[in-house]
Amino acid sequence: MLKSIWQFGDVLLKPIIDVAGLDISHWFDPKTHNIRQYIDPVTHCLLPYTPTGRFVHIAPSYPSSNFANDFGIPWWRDDKYKIGVLSKKVRLIRILNVLTLQDQIIEVCFTKNHLFCYMSSVSGFVS
Known part of the structure; x- marks a missing residue:
């Protein structure tokens, strides 16, 4: 999925490309292994915390008719994109x-x- 998006140059890949080769474990909740979340101060809704900007498979902050959530497994849950284990020590x-x-x-x-x-x-x- 990411490869097909990469071929078209999707702008949602920019936050991922910017941190290529770096540790991004701080993007994820250590207990659930999903994207960290926060309460939006304007809408008081629970939203994904993406300080570097929205990226692939993250829904927009506000309802949008041009976001399709039929992609299946998000890339951070797909085992083929897991390339290593983070050392604790x-x-x-x-x-x-x-x-x-x-x-x-x-x-x-x-x-x-x-x-x-x-x-x-x-x-x-x-x-």
């Missing part, structure tokens, strides 16, 4: 290239099996 690791003396500090997951997490996170850097 992280650790900073410094990697030093002893040949060029360049160093890089990266953030990796910290678990009981943290060595496996570290190796999988740097596998893209090591050839």
Whole structure:
């Protein structure tokens, strides 16, 4: 669904494109996994909280005849768009290239099996 909308350049994709590659978990309620909501001070209605602007599959703030809600599962509930798991505990690791003396500090997951997490996170850097 998002791919077909992307091909047409829908303006509702802009808030999503603006945060590409970043963590957007703060957009969602941790208990329900739906978009966070707030009470609109003007209408006193419960509305989706979208500080970066309305995006795909979010209804307009006010009734509109040109919003179709027959899209099925919203993209944030669709498993094919879930690309990772947010680490609850992280650790900073410094990697030093002893040949060029360049160093890089990266953030990796910290678990009981943290060595496996570290190796999988740097596998893209090591050839």
